[in-house]
Amino acid sequence: MGTMIEAHDLSKVFRTAKRRPGLLGNIRSIVDPEVRHLSAVQDLSLHIERGEMIGLVGPNGAGKSTTVKMLTGILVPSSGSVQVAGLIPVKQRRELAARIGVVFGQRTQLWWDLPLIDSLQLLRHLYRIPEQRHRENLQTLRTMLDLDEFIDTPMRQLSLGQRMRGDLAAALLHEPELLYLDEPTIGLDVVAKTRIREFLLTLNAKQGTTVLITTHDMDDIETLCPRMVIIDHGRKLYDGMVESIRERFGGERTLVAVLDAAEIAIIAALHKDPHGQPQLPDIPTGVHVTQWDSPRLSLSFGRDSIPAHELVAWLGARYRLRDVTFLEPEIEDIIRRIYEEGLLLQDAELML
Structure with a gap:
């Protein structure tokens, strides 16, 4: 497949000047400002193969947008190296622009007062796309994104979901080789999200x-991305498969079993815990009844x-099972736990 993105120890430090209080302080700020350094990205390494779908996850201020801007050549890294599609983004930004596409969920590259079709025609000239290829x-894209219903409508009159399809x-x-998407489903309803x-x-x-x-x-990640990269305060916390992080930090799972109603009523009557709540007899160690709503039984383990x-x-050998379902922890809850508990996932088997 080949490599699409290769970054080693990528860092970005922003310099900011702080104004000093008082009149003399303001004068001094001009001639001798107090400079602060803000590290937005620290020693970030990435290896992304062609054809992958990767989720870049992190709270506000984690360094996600700064990372994307360095990968597109908008920002110059303070240190480290990066190649995208075999090109150095800052030095070969024009060539790279012809091979990548970018969509920002809260911004648009369409012209506000023009019908969508006119914007798409103008972009042919900006990208210098041959007429036949553009057609x-x-x-x-008109077929895949179902654009015809609003293609003659000015962008300012489009719904958020329609505008996102137009931006895509x-x-x-x-025909870019690489597509960057920044919050592509933000603000969209369920139907629009599913379509995108x-x-x-x-x-x-x-x-x-x-x-x-x-x-x-996190629904975007679970639906689209087998692999995700988690960053916080500019540092990479995790780089690996979504299922791997669920298995490692997902906590308890839940088994929802539907038993025979008469049978479960007998169990409830005969077996209770010290608090008088129904309990399964001889339940395996580490398994707990979390909900008892006859004939449905929820067990966490x-x-x-x-x-x-x-x-x-174990259940099937003792009771007549009508149905069994497993509920996995929500990936959003797992990510929140990682941030709140400060879990740095540096284990060799998890990091790529």
Whole structure:
């Protein structure tokens, strides 16, 4: 497949001048300002293969946008090295611009008063796309993104979901190898989010476009990205598969079992815990009843206490099971726990 992004020890430090209080302080601020250094990104290394879909996750101020700006050549790194599609972003920004697409969820590259089709025609000249290629790409995007219902409408009259689809079309007209998405589903309703996600999955599968997504929406990550990178205060906390972090830091899982109603009523009557609540007899160590709503029973269990299949076998050997469902911890809750508890995931088996 080949490498799309290769960054080593990438750092960005911003210099800010602080004004001093008082008249003399203001004068001194001009001739001898107090300079502060803000480290936005620290020693960040990334390796992204062509065709991957990666989620870049972090709280506000974590360094996500600064990282993307260095990868696109907008910002010059303070230290470290980076190559994107074999190019050095700062030195070869013009060549790189022809090979990448960028969509910012709260900004647009469309012209405010022009119909969408006019913006897409103007972009053909900006990107110097051959007419035949532009016509074919535009027709493909009109179909995939269902643009025809509003393609003659000025951008200022579009809904947020329609504008996002228009921005995606604008970013993909020149067939970029790499697509940067910054909060692509922010503010969208459920239907619009689903449509955007389905489009991105199709784009990646059919055209092999590499996609790097920065988002606060963990549903975006779980739906689109097998792998994610977590950063906080400019440092990388985790780089690996979504399922791996769930297994390592996901806490307890929940098994929801539907038993025979008459049978569970007998159990509830005969077996109670010290607080008078129904309890399963001889329950395995590390397993707890969290909800008893006949005929539905919810059991929580740690990943290290008992394997899921053994718990199902234990239940099935004692009771008539009507249905069994497993509930995994929400990835959003896992990420929140990592931030709150300051978990630095530097384990060799988790870091790429």
